[in-house]
Amino acid sequence: MALASEKGWGRAVVVALPYLWLLALFLAPFLIVFKISLSQDVVAQPPYAPLLDLSAGWQGITDFLSQLSFANYWYVLDFSNEFLQAYGSSLIIAAISTLLLLAAGYPIAYGMARAPRSLQPTLLMLVILPFWTSFLIRVYAWIGILSPEGLLNQALMGLGVIDSPLEILNTDLAVYIGIVYSYLPFMVLPLYSALEKMDMTLLEAAEDLGCPPWKAFWTITFPLSLPGVAAGALLCFIPAVGEFVIPDLLGGSDTLMIGKSLWTEFTVNRSWTVSSAVAVLLLLVLVVPIVIYQNIQQRELEAGR
Amino acid sequence: MRRGLTWFNVSSIALGFAFLYIPILLLVIYSFNDSRLVTVWGGFSTRWYWALLENEQLLDAAWVTLRVAFVSACVATVLGTMAALALTRYGRFFGRTLFSGMIYAPLVMPEVITGLSLLLLFVAVDFDRGFWTVTLAHITFTMCFVAVVVQSRLVTFDTTLVEAALDLGSPPLKTFFTITLPLILPAVISGFMLAFTLSLDDLVIASFTTGPGATTLPMRIYSQVRLGVTPEINAVCTILIAIVTVVVIAASIVTKRAESQRQAEERAAMKG
Amino acid sequence: MASEKTRKETIGAVRRSFAPWTDPTKTPLIRFENVVKRFGDFTAINDVSLDIYEREFFALLGPSGCGKTTLMRMLAGFDEPTTGRVTLAGQDLAGVPPYRRPVNMMFQSYALFPHMNVADNIAFGLKQDKMPKADIDARVEEMLKLVKLTPFAKRKPHQLSGGQRQRVALARSLAKRPKVLLLDEPLGALDKKLREETQFELMDLQMELGMTFLIVTHDQEEAMTVADRIAVMNNGVLVQVATPAEIYEQPATRYVADFIGDVNLIACKVRSCQGDQAVLVTPITSSPIHVTQQVEAATGDEAWVAIRPEKLRITLDQPPDITENCFEGTIWDIGYLGDLSIYHVELPCGTRIKVSQPNLSRMVQRPISWDDKVWVTFAPHAGVVLTR
Incomplete structure (x- = not known):
């Protein structure tokens, strides 16, 4: 509820400070990225051209505009440069990972929501706890497990299940494991909060009206948890598309993901203009899911009041 | 379908938690391994922890990381709380949709994009890269997490409390510090902790925006991990895990105590 | 109990002859002059003019959404009229923020500060006036006695029962001795029996303190019991302003006749x-x-x-x-x-x-x-x- 009385400079400061901060350090950088994606690489400081020369007046601006080009985009969209494949495989890997996360996260969230009330805070904390420990550490932990001489292979060979070590590290499988592992809390938490606030008497009503439990799950519980499913799926899918650390540490040299391509383009090829174009296109791909996610978040918060 | 632990619920929770915790547990166990080979158990030893004390680079990086995390978490908490207030208390204002968009987008924005765009900004305005650029970058993305945490508390905040304070003669700013802030403090503190750990944890954005002399711990760990698994890194990770675990568990016990005491008092009041 | 009897007799005498609204020489304490309040397209208050006199116990009565709460909030300063004027003791209240208005409000939810004990809640308003500490303590003591909560001074709000919380809220809003006390559905959260008792307590308190009370309620029995005059509101308009007996026996419109009590x-x-x-x-x-x-x-x-x-x-x-x-x-x-x-x-x-x-x-x-x-x-x- 808006307080009509809280007008004046106090209100202005509270709105303006974070607003201006985000305009300067979140929105403005995107405009710069967009501008640089239309520029050319040069050996200079900064390593791109043209630069906007405002001291030259209108002439400076028109010169600047005439030198911008979409060349970097054609480069990125050229099939032989493997960026398109990277976009595609990122989307596929993120989508499959999201489905795996949903399959793994739903039973956990469901079990937590149905656990005795007194146990729930502890369970919730246990899900959140790994999230507080370093992401990098959690990915790193899997290297020791999945490597050919790693603990998983040792265990399997010790049990006599396999004779020679499985190649898991540096494959797409390892990337899937890494994403599912790292993002699991992000999937479980929204699912849990959707399932937890569900009125249990709805299920009793369904049973009372002659609906068997398994059917009640699909006709009552699951549809009501859909906002949680959507929030969890987007919360995992969007960052996973641009994931860099996991494919870099767990994936193989043939694992194509756009986050890794961008990083390589930037640090190895040192092309700021091409990496900017890659970033702009990635943002275009993600803009729809990001907007949907925002709407879900907004609705969730408004419903909370 | 009643509340309670059916075999299905128990096993899904158990499997889920096993999946979440076994890798971390193995990492911790192998940090006490005497052998340099991380996958062969060579007996119990704390030698890798002692070795850490001599690793100047790692200690320097840890110090930089802590400073960045502390400064950025402090600023992010202030800005994030303001943003949350702006979104929940002030109704419609010019550009509100853009504002809420800029709060939610960084939560899911791939780090490579955020990192690259901030770097290009710092280059464009010719800002010397180092401690402060990393800190500014961290403030920007962590303040959004603070805003969301504080906002979720503020939407359930009874605004008539603020009205009551104003009605009794307390001006708005004073009302914020005597009424609103004490009541949303738990959310503000968890926002701070979240900002602090996110900053502590960040590799990608820091790598883009850093400069000479401002190598953070995740960057140091990352460059060593790329060369392979070493027991020393296991030891660093174990220390970090231990710190986080102790802080989070302590915080949750404190809030749980306060909550259960409150409930007991409320029950007593209902009877009396 | 002789003093109790005399007190009752004087109150009776005052009540019997109290009718400042019939006396053209009296100036009203509160005036709403052609007040209109719009929220976007919705007109919450449509051209309301209303006079309320000093020492009056005045009730705003109507179904939920009729605009009665909005009218009260404009007096407290939480909403400003879109057009029209609100004056208090001759002073135009336009632009005066709530924390500078000599009125206090008792909220429907009580709005007790959960992190402060009973005494601190009551003292809150007094502290804003920079009153000396000894005076604050004395006033808090007096207020606690007035609402019979002295032994509970150090309790937190959540350690009190509903009726006790209601009395703390009342004491807090009375502590500053405001020119007008606003009561927003003050008894809505109490059960029927306690509510009826409290209604009579409120009336006695108002007489004793000689203050002006403005109560907002949707409960017609409550309004009839406590108020000197009632304003019946519907859809943002005043339908009738009169004494409880007039409202009941001589309703101005079919709406009033139907809203108050049963009617054929x-x-x-x-x-x-x-x-x-x-x-x-x-x-x-x-x-x-x-x-x-x-x-x-x-x-x-x-x-x-x-x-x-x-x-x-x-x-x-x-x-x-x-x-x-x-x-x-x-x-x-x-x-x-x-x-x-x-x-x-x-x-x-x-x-x-x-x-x-x-x-x-x-x-x-x-x-x-x-x-x-x-x-x-x-x-x-x-x-x-x-x-x-």
Whole structure:
């Protein structure tokens, strides 16, 4: 509820400070990225051209505009440069990972929501706890497990299940494991909060009206948890598309993901203009899911009041 | 379908938690391994922890990381709380949709994009890269997490409390510090902790925006991990895990105590 | 208990003669002048003018969403009128923030600060005035005594029962001795019995402190009990402003008649109006309706006669005079409430009217039963003719 009385400079400061901060350090950088994606690489400081020369007046601006080009985009969209494949495989890997996360996260969230009330805070904390420990550490932990001489292979060979070590590290499988592992809390938490606030008497009503439990799950519980499913799926899918650390540490040299391509383009090829174009296109791909996610978040918060 | 632990619920929770915790547990166990080979158990030893004390680079990086995390978490908490207030208390204002968009987008924005765009900004305005650029970058993305945490508390905040304070003669700013802030403090503190750990944890954005002399711990760990698994890194990770675990568990016990005491008092009041 | 008796007698004397709104020499304490409040497209308050006098206990009564709370919040300073003026003791309140207004409000939710104990809650407003600490302590002590909560001074709000919280909220809003105390549905959260007790406590408190109280409520019984005058609101408009007895016995419109208490509304046509005698006809009964009332209407105009159920008499035998104010029908339904019984009588045309009769004797078997043929009659001064 808006307080009509809280007008004046106090209100202005509270709105303006974070607003201006985000305009300067979140929105403005995107405009710069967009501008640089239309520029050319040069050996200079900064390593791109043209630069906007405002001291030259209108002439400076028109010169600047005439030198911008979409060349970097054609480069990125050229099939032989493997960026398109990277976009595609990122989307596929993120989508499959999201489905795996949903399959793994739903039973956990469901079990937590149905656990005795007194146990729930502890369970919730246990899900959140790994999230507080370093992401990098959690990915790193899997290297020791999945490597050919790693603990998983040792265990399997010790049990006599396999004779020679499985190649898991540096494959797409390892990337899937890494994403599912790292993002699991992000999937479980929204699912849990959707399932937890569900009125249990709805299920009793369904049973009372002659609906068997398994059917009640699909006709009552699951549809009501859909906002949680959507929030969890987007919360995992969007960052996973641009994931860099996991494919870099767990994936193989043939694992194509756009986050890794961008990083390589930037640090190895040192092309700021091409990496900017890659970033702009990635943002275009993600803009729809990001907007949907925002709407879900907004609705969730408004419903909370 | 009643509340309670059916075999299905128990096993899904158990499997889920096993999946979440076994890798971390193995990492911790192998940090006490005497052998340099991380996958062969060579007996119990704390030698890798002692070795850490001599690793100047790692200690320097840890110090930089802590400073960045502390400064950025402090600023992010202030800005994030303001943003949350702006979104929940002030109704419609010019550009509100853009504002809420800029709060939610960084939560899911791939780090490579955020990192690259901030770097290009710092280059464009010719800002010397180092401690402060990393800190500014961290403030920007962590303040959004603070805003969301504080906002979720503020939407359930009874605004008539603020009205009551104003009605009794307390001006708005004073009302914020005597009424609103004490009541949303738990959310503000968890926002701070979240900002602090996110900053502590960040590799990608820091790598883009850093400069000479401002190598953070995740960057140091990352460059060593790329060369392979070493027991020393296991030891660093174990220390970090231990710190986080102790802080989070302590915080949750404190809030749980306060909550259960409150409930007991409320029950007593209902009877009396 | 002699002093208690004298106090009661003086209060009685004051109450008996208190009617500043009839005295043209008195200036009102609070004035709403042509106040309009819009929220976007929605008009919450539509051109309201209202005067409230010092020491008055004034009630704003209406269904939820009628604008009564908005009107009160404009006085407290949480909402500003879109057009029009609100003045307090001659001062225009436009632009004065709530923390500079000499009015205090008791909130429906009580809005007790959960992180402060009872004494600190009561002292909160006093501390804002930079009052010396000793004075604050003395005032808090006095307030705690007033609401009988002295032993609970160090308790936190969540350690109190609902009734105790209500009294803390009252003490807190009274502590600053405001010019006007605003009460927003103050008793809504209490159970019926406690609510009735507290209503009388509030009235005594208001007399004792000599303050002006403005109460917002949707409970008509509450408004009738506590208030000197009631303003009935509907859809952002004041429908009638009058004393409780006037509102009940002489409602201005059908809306008021229907909103306050139970009523039979009979659609009629005016046959004749002469002096203070009006005669009307209605298709639901053959006998004309005679009302002792000055009515401004011409023959043939549409009008309604409102009759309260308790002002109707019901008999099994035919009354001696059936030439006017008489219905014949059968008992459709009976509601036995203990102190009285409510009879629904169906007339030959299908219309049903409600009659209530006090149960004066201890009889388990009532003489009137389902499907009995009955006669319903009423006196010429029982009904009210309404043209709106």
